[in-house]
Amino acid sequence: MQLSEITEHLEAIEETIVFKLIDRAQYRENAVIYQSGKSGFSGWLDKSLFEIRLRYHEEMDAQFGRFCVPEERPFTPELPLPRRKVLLPETGLAIDSYDTVNLTEEISAGYRRLVAELCVDGDDGQYGSSVEHDVYALQAIARRVHYGSLYVAESKFISAPQCFGALIDARDGSGLLGLLTRKDVEEKILMRVREKTVAVQATVNSAVRRSIDPDIVVEFYRDCIIPLTKKGEVLYLLNRKAGNGI
């Protein structure tokens, strides 16, 4: 439970998030895929195509045991049980249910706003590909938020159990948020994400493939990924077993 290793993992998955956003942006926004009752999908006429795809994908993932992993929190309720045993190393986390820290609703809302910025307006008819790539992007983002929420919080806690314990005992969420916040680290992340988004697209032939604006990715990190990760850290600490440091 070394903070340096945890932040290295968070850094390593930045490229994956950028890749998946770029792939989604090859399609138009296709707003109809987010509208309830417009899916044309038999048996699910009250849902949007996006919601149906996410449910189907997570039903599959659940059977493969994805949600046994702490940082893989589902967007969808009532999923089937795993059909294989997932052997996990000792997590070191001190929480009864990982779903105490489930920020998927806010991730989903933030992502929906992102898509409107990221993609060209309008409709290209590529609904199946759009929702497919929505799911890939959402899962990568959710993994980042939840991994950070759980492991950053625990590792910071064990580095200063007295300070955190006192705030936990006082149920002082904003105190915890203050203690967790490192503006300099956040600025470093934003700068790195910008550089990566630029570099990854440096050789794109813009006549044949769409590039995305690095500002949009940076803003999404600043306004969604980072604040939700910190919100998740606070949630984790307020629900930590033996929260007073024992």
Next chain:
Amino acid sequence: MQLSEITEHLEAIEETIVFKLIDRAQYRENAVIYQSGKSGFSGWLDKSLFEIRLRYHEEMDAQFGRFCVPEERPFTPELPLPRRKVLLPETGLAIDSYDTVNLTEEISAGYRRLVAELCVDGDDGQYGSSVEHDVYALQAIARRVHYGSLYVAESKFISAPQCFGALIDARDGSGLLGLLTRKDVEEKILMRVREKTVAVQATVNSAVRRSIDPDIVVEFYRDCIIPLTKKGEVLYLLNRKAGNGI
């Protein structure tokens, strides 16, 4: 049916293939996921975890109508019917069944060899993530091969129906292969794929994230993607309706 537009689309999806290979390479080879009878997945004990994941994923995709699209050919037989109507623009293709040009078996075998080169040897226990990314990579590769097979072949045919028609009438597969082959174009693709693989990874922090060797991607294009695309083009032409150009 302009060859220039078709090759632009093939160029545009090169990045997507590179992204997905890089994401897969963040996990070890995990050879056990390709071994039959080692999945630990209830109900499918004779298959490999990879085969089971691919089947589940394609069963989902089939219900969303993916395989109504000409270039989306399934790896798995006996898939469920679509649960939504997929509206396609006129394809311009002249073939009775798109599955006449289905190279998934060879794509799968080539991909399996690629994984052994691409990934670090050994086992990291990340079986679920590995097969998940295998499916993403395989589908991107298969889309490239089948799109090229169908549309490049048709567009070349209509640009020279007499030449192609004579070879088709003579059932001359190797003559067709010769007529379709443009070594200079292939060299350009290989050079571009190398440049992209380098550029996309230019800012990777190698202390936290694995990079892949551009040579491996280039070889995969040279030994698998390009020859299979040409094989698919020949298959298309030999099965073209009114193959003599009428």
